[in-house]
Amino acid sequence: MEDVRLPNTPVDDIRPPRTSIGAIGWLRANLFNSWFNSLLTLVIAYALYQCIPPLVRWAFIDSLWTSTGPECQAADGACWSIIPANFRFIMFGFYPYEEQWRPAIAIVLLVGLLIFSQYRRNWKKYLFYTWIGGLVIMGVLMRGGILGLTPVETSQWGGLPLTLLLSVFGLTAAYPLGIVLALGRQSRLPAIRSLCVVYIELIRGVPLISLLFMSSVVFPLFLPEGVSLNAILRAQVAIILFTAAYIAEVVRGGLQGMSKGQYEAAEAIGLNYVQTMRLIILPQALKIVIPPSVSILISAFKDTSLVVIIALYDLLKTTQSILGDPRWMGFSAEAYLFVAMIYFICCFYMSNFSRKLERELDTGL
Amino acid sequence: MPQTEPPVPEADAPSKASFWYDPKVRAVFYQIGALAMVGMLAYYLMSNTMANLERQAIATGFEFLEKQASFEIGESLISYSAADSYAKALVVGALNTLLVAFIGVVLTIIMGTFLGIARLSSNWLVSKLAAIYIEVFQDIPVLLQLFFWYAFFYEMLPGPRQAINLFEGVFVCNRGLIFGIPAADPAYAYMAIAFLAGCIAVYLIRRWAHQRQDRTGQIFPLFRVAAAILIGLPAITWWLAGAPTAMNVPELKGFNFIGGVSVSPEFTALLLGLVLYTAAFVAEVVRAGIQSVSKGQTEAAMSIGLKPGQVLNLVILPQALRVIIPPLTSQMLNLTKNSSLAVAIGYPDFVSVAGTTINQTGQAIEGVALIMAVYLIFSLSTSAFMNWYNKKMKLVER
Numbered sequence: 001m002e003d004v005r006l007p008n009t010p011v012d013d014i015r016p017p018r019t020s021i022g023a024i025g026w027l028r029a030n031l032f033n034s035w036f037n038s039l040l041t042l043v044i045a046y047a048l049y050q051c052i053p054p055l056v057r058w059a060f061i062d063s064l065w066t067s068t069g070p071e072c073q074a075a076d077g078a079c080w081s082i083i084p085a086n087f088r089f090i091m092f093g094f095y096p097y098e099e100q101w102r103p104a105i106a107i108v109l110l111v112g113l114l115i116f117s118q119y120r121r122n123w124k125k126y127l128f129y130t131w132i133g134g135l136v137i138m139g140v141l142m143r144g145g146i147l148g149l150t151p152v153e154t155s156q157w158g159g160l161p162l163t164l165l166l167s168v169f170g171l172t173a174a175y176p177l178g179i180v181l182a183l184g185r186q187s188r189l190p191a192i193r194s195l196c197v198v199y200i201e202l203i204r205g206v207p208l209i210s211l212l213f214m215s216s217v218v219f220p221l222f223l224p225e226g227v228s229l230n231a232i233l234r235a236q237v238a239i240i241l242f243t244a245a246y247i248a249e250v251v252r253g254g255l256q257g258m259s260k261g262q263y264e265a266a267e268a269i270g271l272n273y274v275q276t277m278r279l280i281i282l283p284q285a286l287k288i289v290i291p292p293s294v295s296i297l298i299s300a301f302k303d304t305s306l307v308v309i310i311a312l313y314d315l316l317k318t319t320q321s322i323l324g325d326p327r328w329m330g331f332s333a334e335a336y337l338f339v340a341m342i343y344f345i346c347c348f349y350m351s352n353f354s355r356k357l358e359r360e361l362d363t364g365l
Numbered sequence: 366m367p368q369t370e371p372p373v374p375e376a377d378a379p380s381k382a383s384f385w386y387d388p389k390v391r392a393v394f395y396q397i398g399a400l401a402m403v404g405m406l407a408y409y410l411m412s413n414t415m416a417n418l419e420r421q422a423i424a425t426g427f428e429f430l431e432k433q434a435s436f437e438i439g440e441s442l443i444s445y446s447a448a449d450s451y452a453k454a455l456v457v458g459a460l461n462t463l464l465v466a467f468i469g470v471v472l473t474i475i476m477g478t479f480l481g482i483a484r485l486s487s488n489w490l491v492s493k494l495a496a497i498y499i500e501v502f503q504d505i506p507v508l509l510q511l512f513f514w515y516a517f518f519y520e521m522l523p524g525p526r527q528a529i530n531l532f533e534g535v536f537v538c539n540r541g542l543i544f545g546i547p548a549a550d551p552a553y554a555y556m557a558i559a560f561l562a563g564c565i566a567v568y569l570i571r572r573w574a575h576q577r578q579d580r581t582g583q584i585f586p587l588f589r590v591a592a593a594i595l596i597g598l599p600a601i602t603w604w605l606a607g608a609p610t611a612m613n614v615p616e617l618k619g620f621n622f623i624g625g626v627s628v629s630p631e632f633t634a635l636l637l638g639l640v641l642y643t644a645a646f647v648a649e650v651v652r653a654g655i656q657s658v659s660k661g662q663t664e665a666a667m668s669i670g671l672k673p674g675q676v677l678n679l680v681i682l683p684q685a686l687r688v689i690i691p692p693l694t695s696q697m698l699n700l701t702k703n704s705s706l707a708v709a710i711g712y713p714d715f716v717s718v719a720g721t722t723i724n725q726t727g728q729a730i731e732g733v734a735l736i737m738a739v740y741l742i743f744s745l746s747t748s749a750f751m752n753w754y755n756k757k758m759k760l761v762e763r
Contacts, residue, residue: 030487030488031488033488037487040486040488040490041490044490188392189392189399191396191399191400202741205743206736206737206740207703207716207740208702209706210705210740213716213729213732213736218729218730220417221413221414221418221729224413225416225420298504305506305508305509306508316509316512332513332517333513333517333520336512336513340505343509344504347504348500
C-alpha cells in the first residue's frame, strides 16, 4: 500500500484559478479565447465606439420630440416630432377624425384576442367562437351603420387597422382553403391532385405583387357588368389566394408526417374519408404545423405592406404620404424607423411565440 | 342509367350494393365534378371578361408587342430608345430583373455565409451582433427597407459636388454610386479568354487527378494548382499584352461626374435592400446547415488522419450542403421575386416596364400574364435544377 497523503485542506476549499471564473473568466472564455477572437473583439469594439455615440447623439441628445417642421429643419438631431404631429394619420389614415376611437378599440380587441390565444390552456372550442365573435365586433366597429354608429366606407379605412385586417383576415380565410388544397394535393384522384398542384405551384412561382396587380387591374374585368368590389376587398382576395398556396405546403408537411398506420387504423374501424380526415388525421397534422403557420402569419403581416404599390393606405402608405407634406419633407429616416419599429415589435413577438411553441410541442419524436 | 331498374333495398342485397358505393365510380364522379366546377368558373370569368373587354373597347391578343413603346427606360443593358417596340422594352425590363437578381444572389450568399458563421462564432460579441442583425432585418418588411434606402440616397446623401469619397475613386452621392474602372483595352478581352481556357484546363486536370487517385491512391494538390492556373494565366496574359494600368476614374465636372461607372440610386437602393433582407434569412439557413453536421463527424475525420482542409472539403461540406442548398435556392427565388418591388422605387425591372405597358395599352390581362409567365419560368427552371441536384446528392444507402 502506497502512502497517499491527502492535503489537509478540505477539497471544496480549493477554488478554480481566479482568471477562469467571474467577470475575467467570462471575458477570457467569450471575447479573448484566441488571438483571432481577441483581435476581432478589439476591432468591433472600436467600430462600435465610432458608431454608437454619434447615433445616440442624433437620436436622443440633439433630437426634437415636440416641435414643428421648420424648427426641425434648423436642428441637427433627429426630428421625432414628425411622429406625434402626424400620429393619428399614420395610425388611421383617412378614417373620419371623430370616429377614430372605433378602429382604436378594434385594434385593442384584436391584440387582446391574439394575446389570449397564445396560451395553450385557452385552446378550446370556445376560442374559435370567441374569434368569430371578436371579428364580427371588429367589423361592426370599423364599418358602422348599425347601433347608431356612423357608417364609414371601406375606401376610408387605412393605417394600422388596415394592415392588421389584411393580414389576420387573410390568414383566417386562407387557412381552410389551404387545408383543402393540401388534402387535394395528397389525393389519389389524378384530376383533383393535378388541379391542386398546378394552383399551388403557379401561385408560389409568382410574386405577390403580380397577384395584387391582377386584383387591381384584371379582377374588375372578371366581374359581370354592374358588379364591382372595392379595392381593399380585391386586395384581400389576392392576399388570401396567395397565402393559401403557402399554407397548403405547410399543411402538406404535416400530412406527410402522419404515419400510414393512422390511415389504416381509421379505415379498419370503418371511418370514411371525411371522418378519417376530420377526426384522425387533421387534428394531429394541424398540431404539428402550428409553428410554421405562425411563420406564415409573420410573412403575411410583412407582405401586406405591398398593397402600397396598388395605392391602398396601409401603415406604410400613410407614413409615406406624410413625408410628401412640405412641412415634414426630409425626415424619412425618422418616420420609417418608427414604422419599422411597429413591424419589428409585432414580428419579433410572433416569432418568439413560434419558437416557444416549437419547444413546447416538440415531443422528441 | 336505365329508369326501369327496380330499386334494390340495401339491407336485402348486401352483396350487390348500389353502384354509388363503388370507389371507382365515385372517384370518376368526383373528378368529373371538380373539373366541371373549375371549367364552369373559368367559362363564367372568361365570358364576363370578354363582355367587359368588348364594352370597354380594349384590344386583345399580343399584337401590341410589335407596336412602338414610346416611353424611355432609365437604365438598360442593351441599347433601347422610345422608338423601339414594347417587346424590346419588356426584354430590357427582364434583363434588368436578371441583373439585379444575379448580383443580389451573389452578394447575398457571401454576406449570408459570413453572418451564419458569425452567428456560431465563439466570440460573444460577434455572435450577439449577428443575432441582432438577423432578427432585426428579418422582421422588417423588405418594401419598408427599400423605401428607407431609397430615401437614404435621396435625402441624406449630399449632391455630387460634396460627394463622399469612400475609397480612392469611389464616390457616393444622391446620384448613386460612382466608381472607376480600368480604361478599355484589348488586354482585358484576352484575359477573359485566358481565364476561360484556365477553367477548361482545371476541369481536365481535376478529372485526371481523380482517375489517378482512384488508380494509385496518390493525391494531387488540386486546389493549389487550380488557383495558380486561374490567377496566373490571366495575369501572364495581362503582362504579355503590355500591362495596361490606365484607369477610367470619375471626375467632378460642373454639377456631375464624368467618366467611371455610375450606378443609379434606384439600383443601389434595390440591391442594398434585397441583399440586407435576404442575407438575414440565408444566415439562418447556413447556421442550420453547419449545426446539422454533428461534432463526431469532425472528430472521426480527424482521427483517420485527414487534414483540416480535407475535413472541411470531404466530410463537413458535402453533408452541410445537402441541408443548405434546398432552402438556399428557395431564398434565392424569394430574392428574385422580391426584386419585383423595384416598381415601388422606380427601378425599371420587368414588373415596372410591364406596368407602364399596361397603363399605355390598357391590355391588363396580357400584361399580368406576361409578368406571371416570366417569374414562372424563373421558378420552374430553378425547381428543375433542384430536382436534378437532389437526385445527384441523394444519400446512397444500403
